[in-house]
Every structure is written in structure tokens, then in C-alpha cells.
Amino acid sequence: MKQRSLLQRIIGAPYVLWAAIFIVVPLFIVAYYSFTDPNGAPTLANIKNLGEYGPIFRDSILYSLAATVISLVLAYPFAYVMSRKREKTQQIMMVLVMLPMWMSLLILTYSWMNILERNGIINTLLSKIGAGPLTLIGTPGAVIFGMVYNYIPYMILPIYSVMAKIEPSVLEAAEDLGSGGLSKLYRVILPLSMPGVVSGITMVFVPSVSTFYISQKLGDGKILLVGDIIERQIQAQNNYNMGAALSLVLMVIIVLSMALMKLFAGDTDENLYV
Amino acid sequence: MKKLLSILLAVLMAAVPVSLSSCGSNTAIESPRATYTRDLAGTTVNVFNWGEYISDGSEGSLNVNKAFEALTGIHVNYSFYDSNESMYGKLKSGAVSYDVIIPSDYMIERLIKEDMLQPLDYAKLTNYDLIDPQYKNLFFDPDNTYSVPYNVGLVGLIYNTTMVEGTPDSWAIMWDEKYKDNILTFDNPRDAFGIAQFLIGVDVNSENKADWDAAAEKLKEQNKVLQGRVMDQVFAKMEGGNAAIAPYYAGDYHVMKSNNPDLAFVYPKEGTNIFVDSACVPKNAVNYEAALMYINFLMEPEVALANAEYICYASPNTAVANNPDYEFYGDEILYPTEESRPVCEYFHDIDPEIRSYYEKLWESVILDS
Numbered sequence: 001m002k003q004r005s006l007l008q009r010i011i012g013a014p015y016v017l018w019a020a021i022f023i024v025v026p027l028f029i030v031a032y033y034s035f036t037d038p039n040g041a042p043t044l045a046n047i048k049n050l051g052e053y054g055p056i057f058r059d060s061i062l063y064s065l066a067a068t069v070i071s072l073v074l075a076y077p078f079a080y081v082m083s084r085k086r087e088k089t090q091q092i093m094m095v096l097v098m099l100p101m102w103m104s105l106l107i108l109t110y111s112w113m114n115i116l117e118r119n120g121i122i123n124t125l126l127s128k129i130g131a132g133p134l135t136l137i138g139t140p141g142a143v144i145f146g147m148v149y150n151y152i153p154y155m156i157l158p159i160y161s162v163m164a165k166i167e168p169s170v171l172e173a174a175e176d177l178g179s180g181g182l183s184k185l186y187r188v189i190l191p192l193s194m195p196g197v198v199s200g201i202t203m204v205f206v207p208s209v210s211t212f213y214i215s216q217k218l219g220d221g222k223i224l225l226v227g228d229i230i231e232r233q234i235q236a237q238n239n240y241n242m243g244a245a246l247s248l249v250l251m252v253i254i255v256l257s258m259a260l261m262k263l264f265a266g267d268t269d270e271n272l273y274v
Numbered sequence: 275m276k277k278l279l280s281i282l283l284a285v286l287m288a289a290v291p292v293s294l295s296s297c298g299s300n301t302a303i304e305s306p307r308a309t310y311t312r313d314l315a316g317t318t319v320n321v322f323n324w325g326e327y328i329s330d331g332s333e334g335s336l337n338v339n340k341a342f343e344a345l346t347g348i349h350v351n352y353s354f355y356d357s358n359e360s361m362y363g364k365l366k367s368g369a370v371s372y373d374v375i376i377p378s379d380y381m382i383e384r385l386i387k388e389d390m391l392q393p394l395d396y397a398k399l400t401n402y403d404l405i406d407p408q409y410k411n412l413f414f415d416p417d418n419t420y421s422v423p424y425n426v427g428l429v430g431l432i433y434n435t436t437m438v439e440g441t442p443d444s445w446a447i448m449w450d451e452k453y454k455d456n457i458l459t460f461d462n463p464r465d466a467f468g469i470a471q472f473l474i475g476v477d478v479n480s481e482n483k484a485d486w487d488a489a490a491e492k493l494k495e496q497n498k499v500l501q502g503r504v505m506d507q508v509f510a511k512m513e514g515g516n517a518a519i520a521p522y523y524a525g526d527y528h529v530m531k532s533n534n535p536d537l538a539f540v541y542p543k544e545g546t547n548i549f550v551d552s553a554c555v556p557k558n559a560v561n562y563e564a565a566l567m568y569i570n571f572l573m574e575p576e577v578a579l580a581n582a583e584y585i586c587y588a589s590p591n592t593a594v595a596n597n598p599d600y601e602f603y604g605d606e607i608l609y610p611t612e613e614s615r616p617v618c619e620y621f622h623d624i625d626p627e628i629r630s631y632y633e634k635l636w637e638s639v640i641l642d643s
Contacts, residue, residue, distance in 0.1 A: 052634075055641060113507065118516035135455065138502045221461040221503025222643045229637070236462070237633055238363045 030251075033244030046245035053229060053246065060226040061253070063140065063215075064208030067147035068155075071204045072197065074148070075155035079196070080189065082156075083163035090164075097153050105150055109217050112149065116142055116218065138220030146214040147204075154203035162196035163189075198265040206254050226250055300331055301340035303576040308400045310567065315347025319564040322361060322372040324551070325354040327425075329577075329584035336580035342571050348564045357462070365390060371558045373565035376424050378549050383414035383623040391420045391554050398566045401573035409550055409590040413620060421552035422569050423590035425581075428524045428618065429465065429547045430607070436536045437518035445473040445542045448519060449492075454499045456518035458511060461503035463636035464621055465547065466493060469521055472544040472619075479622040483631055490635040497643040512537060524607050525587035539607055545617030550590065 004012075037043045082093045100108060115121045116136040126132040136142055166189065174188045212227030226246060233243035321339075331337030339350040355361040358381040364370055365385075377385065385391050396402055399422060409423040433442060437456060448457050448469065460466040470492040471478045476485045501517050509526070511517045513533040522530075527539045553569045555562060571577060575593035582589040583601045588608040594600055595609060602608050610616065624632075 056637075114510065114514075117511070117514060118501075119514050120516075216461075217507070220501065220507075222497075222500070222640065224637065224640050232633075232637075235363065236357065236359045237630065238359060238366065239630075 027251075030244045030247055033241050034248045035245075036241055038239070038241060043241075046241050049242065050245060050249060053226070056224055056226055056229055057249070057253075059224070060209050063144055063225065064147065064205050064211075066144045067151065067208045068201055068205045070144065070148050071152045071155040072201065075152055075159055075200065076193075076197070079156050079159035079163050079193075082160050083166070094160075097156050100149075101153050106213060108150060109146060109214055112142075112146060113137060113217050137218060138222050140219075140223065142218040143215050143223055143225075146218040147208040147211065150214065151204045151207055154207075155200035158199035158203065159193060159196040162193045166192050195265055198261045202258055202261050205257055209253065209257075210250055300334060301337045302344050303336065303341050303574060305576075306345065307574055308570050310345050310571070312347045314561070314564050314567065316349075317561055317564055318349045318351050319374065319561050319568050320351045320372045320559075321353070321374045321568065322364075322370075323352070323354050323374075323376045325356055327354070327376070327551075327585055328352075329580040335584050336577065338572075338577055338580060341577070342568060345571070346564075346567060348561075348567065350568070365556055368558070371560055372556055373559040373561045374553055374568050375556055376551050376553050378551050378621075379412065379414045380621045380623045382421055382552060382554060385554065385556075386415065386420055387623065390557050392557050392559065392562070393419045394422065394555060394569070395566060398563075399570050399573070401570050404573055404575070404578075404591050404593045406590050406592050406595065412550060413622065415552070421554050422573065423550050423552045424572060425525075425551045425585060426588040426590050427549050427551075428541065428588075428610075428616070429468070429521055430524050430527065430539050430541045430616075431519065432512055432522055432527050432530065432537055432539050433519045434512065434515060434517075434534075434536050435538050437515070441538075442519075442540060443543050445469050445521075445544055448521070449473075449496055449499060451499060453518050455501045457496075457499050458501055458504050458508060458517045458520035459496065460521060461505050463632055465521070466503070466639075467632060467636070468547050468619075468621070470496075472542070472546065475544070478547065478619050479624060481625055481628050483628065486628070486632045486635055490632075490639055493639045494642045497639070500643065503640070509533075523587070525585060527607065528586045528602070528605075541610070541614075541616035543616075545619055548618035548620055550620075 034046055035042055035044065037045065082090055085093065113120075117123070118133060118135075118137070120136070122136060123133040126134065170188065170192075171184065174184045179187055210227050212225065212231045215223050215225045215228055226249075230243045230246045230250070233239045233246065329335045329338050331340065339352055342348065343350055355364070358378050361375065361377060362381060362384070365372070365375070382391070396418070402422065405423055409426060410418055415421045431442060431445070431447070433447075438447070438453065447453070448459065450457075459469065467486070467489050468478050470489040471480070471485070474488060474492055476489060480486065502511075504511060504520070508520050508522050509530055512520055512522075512530050515534065515536070524539065527537070531537050531539075553572060555565045555569075559565055572581070573591060575591070575597070578589055578591040578594045579597060579600060582591070582594045586602070586608075588602075589595055595603075597603060606614055
């Protein structure tokens with residue numbers, strides 16, 4: 001650890017202040033609410049009641065794990081191909097990946113509702129060729145799809161950025177040393193791209209596990225995730241304390257998963273976002 | 275690239291004044307019934323209302339808030355909410371202060387119980403005589419102390435005539451296997467439970483947990499035929515023919531019908547929920563006089579008419595209901611006659627313990643699906 005100079009401290013001060021006010025203090029407020037009742041008296045009731053939400057936590061984790069794995073499987077080859085293209089093509093592909101992120105998640109999700117509907121675009125096309133209608137909306141698949149669609153850029157970008165740094169000469173060397181095809185992928189590309197993969201997994205898993213809008217809209221009100229329960233506790237039941245307790249557990253899950261990923265990433269210096 | 279950008283900017287700048295002038299159309303009422311002073315000009319009235327629940331000047335309608343500003347010089351600071359509960363949460367937190375709020379009946383009952391509203395000075399509400407007496411002295415405000423009715427609504431069954439055989443007359447059709455995956459219900463516990471309660475003949479305001487258990491069982495039975503639980507998405511679903519049957523608010527049926535003529539509406543025989551949304555002034559209001567003026571303004575025949583035609587809900591204002599020029603004059607769905615009027619029940623404020631009990635049940639119903 002290098003000693004920080006006075007200048008660095010001065011430059012960093014506003015950020016430290018910002019983080020204290022808007023990140024650390026709210027965390028304490030969440031913790032305070034978790035351990036009090038609506039009248040402010042200390043209680044463990046909220047924490048005890050958490051047990052009832054076991055199945056919902058399980059579902060949230062399963063759904064977001066599925067979304068993370070699918071994103072990884074799709075994003076990895078894409079990021080590799082992208083990193084080996086000409087610079088101009090890379091830029092265009094980058095814009096294409098980023099494009100959906102310029103629009104609000106709400107609008108994207110609402111559009112998908114119309115696409116996946118009973119008489120939506122997909123089913124209209126299917127019926128033209130004599131197939132289906134398929135039940136798309138209101139299924140676990142639709143919710144996972146929504147997560148993948150919304151968060152896959154966060155998987156592609158970190159993987160791409162480490163892949164782009166792999167020198168072509170490294171790959172050539174691997175080939176010269178008799179490492180072709182699978183072996184090249186396994187022994188060279190994969191280890192070198194690990195930091196990006198780890199960041200990508202975290203950045204898809206974390207927003208997926210805490211989402212509520214996607215599950216409500218694409219789940220047709222039949223799928224409840226932790227985010228939905230927290231929203232209901234606060235918006236519909238005005239129970240900030242239970243909502244805070246649920247949020248606290250969600251935060252613990254997120255911190256644990258990030259710690260786990262850090263473990264996997266090992267001691268590389270290139271931990272991008274973890 | 276630069277050239278393109280400057281062309282775009284030029285087009286944008288040319289378009290702005292056009293769009294600005296076009297929306298400044300209807301911002302005054304012709305002949306106010308009450309007298310309005312400009313004594314409070316320059317002050318602000320904070321209004322907190324449901325979303326899409328006031329005529330806002332779109333499509334040539336009256337912009338109610340602008341008209342009020344023009345008449346009184348009071349600035350209207352208008353914000354909105356999407357449920358009684360979220361409004362309550364904000365008000366309860368004490369972090370905000372509103373001068374006018376428009377909650378539903380049972381929420382007004384709770385607000386009065388918790389001493390969060392202040393009595394209105396009816397001497398200043400000179401248009402109050404326009405309110406239909408059947409909406410006065412209701413259970414939530416029996417002595418007419420705190421509230422002025424703004425809108426009335428009923429829940430009914432909307433169905434697609436191309437997908438449903440015959441004319442349904444019972445909530446039971448929402449459990450019919452024939453329409454499996456084509457049935458929608460409300461995505462909020464009180465309304466969804468209400469339907470099951472009407473069907474099995476249990477009081478919608480029951481304080482007996484067993485009654486709620488029975489209704490929850492009924493709702494679980496419904497899971498296997500249900501396409502989904504929706505609120506605002508019901509418009510897209512019913513208008514697009516994506517579902518055959520959905521319960522919703524009568525006024526909204528008119529909106530859906532105008533986009534899909536195949537839709538029809540019925541009040542089931544078992545009874546249904548009626549609600550009244552009324553204007554109130556919270557205890558911590560800062561501009562009480564302006565609030566009264568605003569509420570009085572909402573009852574102006576021209577304003578109430580514009581609102582009734584914009585929102586499409588029934589108006590408790592006799593100047594609207596009896597106006598032959600009103601778009602929904604004599605409409606049997608919004609204004610059922612003695613004979614066609616369904617059995618109606620108001621939702622009352624329920625004991626907090628029962629409330630959290632049915633919220634839990636509601637989660638179990640969803641998890642079961």
C-alpha cells in the first residue's frame with residue numbers, strides 16, 4: 001500500500017464525504033429499521049419473521065443464478081469474437097451492446113410484455129406459420145429472459161475489456177507451442193479473461209437478485225421475488241421495518257456472493273469491479 | 275455529422291414554440307359558480323392525487339390546475355401516487371406536507387382514526403350543495419366533517435364477447451376451466467380477496483381470520499385457471515384480446531371499450547365493491563384557505579364535467595350527472611338505475627392485525643401459483 005499524498009487526500013475528500021452521507025449512513029438506517037418495530041422500540045421480530053420468506057429467497061437466487069449462467073454462456077463467445085474484430089467493427093458492436101442501456105429498464109420491460117403477450121408479436125408470427133400460440137409471458141422463463149436481456153451488457157463489457165487486452169502474440173505463441181483449439185481456450189484465454197468473467201458474474205447476479213419490476217411485469221403477477229416483497233412491505237403495507245430486514249438479508253447475500261467471486265478471482269491485479 | 279446535428283437542433287428549436295403554443299389552449303373556465311378572490315395570489319397549494327386523475331389539458335380538455343391558477347393566482351404544486359397505501363406512507367412519514375389529498379373511503383376512515391385530517395370549513399365550500407346526497411354522510415365521514423366526494427367507482431366484470439359464450443352474471447366465471455389461462459384478476463390483495471369474498475358470501479370487511487382463510491383457499495383454486503394478476507396492464511391485455519375476462523373499475527371499461535369494441539361489461543349478481551374518492555385536508559397542511567378554495571373549485575360544474583369526461587369515472591356532482599351534454603349522461607354502467615344497481619359494499623378500514631394477516635395470505639396465494 002502506497003502512502004497517499006496530501007493532494008490525493010484533498011482530491012478524495014469529497015468522495016469520502018459523499019460515500020459517508022449517501023452510502024454508509026443509509027446502511028446504518030437500514031440496520032436500525034431492521035431491528036426496531038414501527039414505534040422505534042428494539043425488536044428481533046423482523047429477523048425472526050424472515051424464515052417465512054425462505055422460498056422467496058430461494059427463488060430469487062435460483063432465478064438470478066440462471067440468468068447469470070445464461071448471460072455468461074452467451075456473452076463469453078460474443079466478447080471473444082468482438083475482441084478479435086477490426087477496431088471499427090469493435091466500436092460498432094460496442095454501440096450495439098450499449099444501445100439498450102440508453103433506454104429505461106421500465107420501457108424495455110414494458111415493450112417485452114407486448115412482444116411476449118398472448119397476441120403479441122412472437123405469437124402473431126408463429127400463428128402465421130401455423131404454430132402455437134405459446135404461453136410466454138407469466139412463466140419463469142420470461143422473467144429469466146427479462147433479466148438476461150436487461151443485464152447481459154454488464155457481462156459482455158467487462159469480459160470484452162479483458163479480452164481486448166490479450167495480445168494476439170500471446171495467442172500465436174500458444175499455437176506455436178502446440179496449443180490449438182480447445183487447449184488454447186482452456187489454458188490461455190480462459191485464465192487470462194477470468195477477472196472479466198468474475199466482474200461480469202457479479203454485475204449480472206447483483207441486480208438480478210434484487211430486481212422487482214421485471215418479475216412483476218414479465219411474471220404477470222404470478223412470480224414473487226425478494227425485490228417484490230420488499231416493495232410490497234414498504235409501498236403496500238407501510239412496514240418499513242420488515243422491508244429493511246429483508247433488504248439487509250439481500251445485502252448480506254450480495255456481499256457474500258461478491259466475496260466468493262473475489263476468492264475465485266484469486267490475486268490477479270485486474271479485478272475490474274469486484 | 276456536425277451538419278446533421280445542427281439541422282436536428284434547428285428542427286428542435288422550431289418545434290418547441292409550436293408545441294408550447296398548442297398546449298396552452300384550454301386554461302380558463304367561463305363562468306365560475308362560486309366567487310374566487312385573489313387574496314392568496316402568490317401562495318402555493320400542494321395537491322397530492324392519484325395518477326391520471328385530473329383533466330390535464332390534453333386533447334383539448336380543460337387544464338384544471340392551470341385554470342385554478344389563472345383564476346386565483348395560487349400556484350398549484352401537483353404530485354401523484356398510485357395507491358392509497360403509498361400515499362398514506364408518505365403522509366405518515368411526516369416528511370412532506372400536502373394541502374389537498376384525494377384518498378379512498380377506507381383510507382379516509384383510517385386517516386380520521388389516526389387524527390391525520392382536519393375538519394373542513396363547509397361555509398367556504400359554497401359548491402358543496404352540488405354533491406349528490408347519496409354520497410354524503412357515508413360511513414367513513416358520517417357527519418361530513420372532513421371530506422368532499424370527488425369520484426365514485428364500481429368494480430365489474432369486463433369480458434371479450436368473441437371469447438366468452440353468453441352473458442356471464444357471476445364472479446364464478448373467473449374460476450371456469452373453460453377459460454383457463456384467459457382469466458385475469460387484480461394484483462392487489464383487497465380487490466382480489468373481495469371477489470372471492472363476494473362469491474363465497476363472506477363479508478369483505480370481516481375481522482374473522484377464518485373468513486379470510488376461506489377466501490384465500492378460493493383464490494388458490496383460481497390459480498390453475500389464472501393467466502395473471504394485473505393492474506394497469508389490464509388495458510393492454512383486454513384491448514389486445516390477450517385475455518377473455520378481467521375484473522376492473524367501471525370507468526376504465528369505457529376507455530378499453532373505445533379501443534376494442536368486442537368488450538362488454540357486467541355487474542355480477544353476488545355484489546361488488548363501490549368506492550368513493552374524496553378530497554381532504556391533512557392536519558399538517560400549510561395553506562388551509564387555498565386548499566378549501568381548490569376543493570371548492572373541483573366542484574365547479576365546468577371543472578367537474580371536464581374531470582368526469584377525462585377520468586371516465588362516475589361523478590358525485592349533480593351538475594355533471596344531470597347535464598345532457600355530458601359524454602356519459604344516463605350511462606347505465608357508471609350511473610346504474612334503481613333496478614340495474616348491483617349489490618354494493620364499501621371496503622372499510624380493517625384492523626392492522628387482520629390487515630397483515632391477509633397480506634400474508636396473499637403472498638401464500640401468489641407463491642402457490
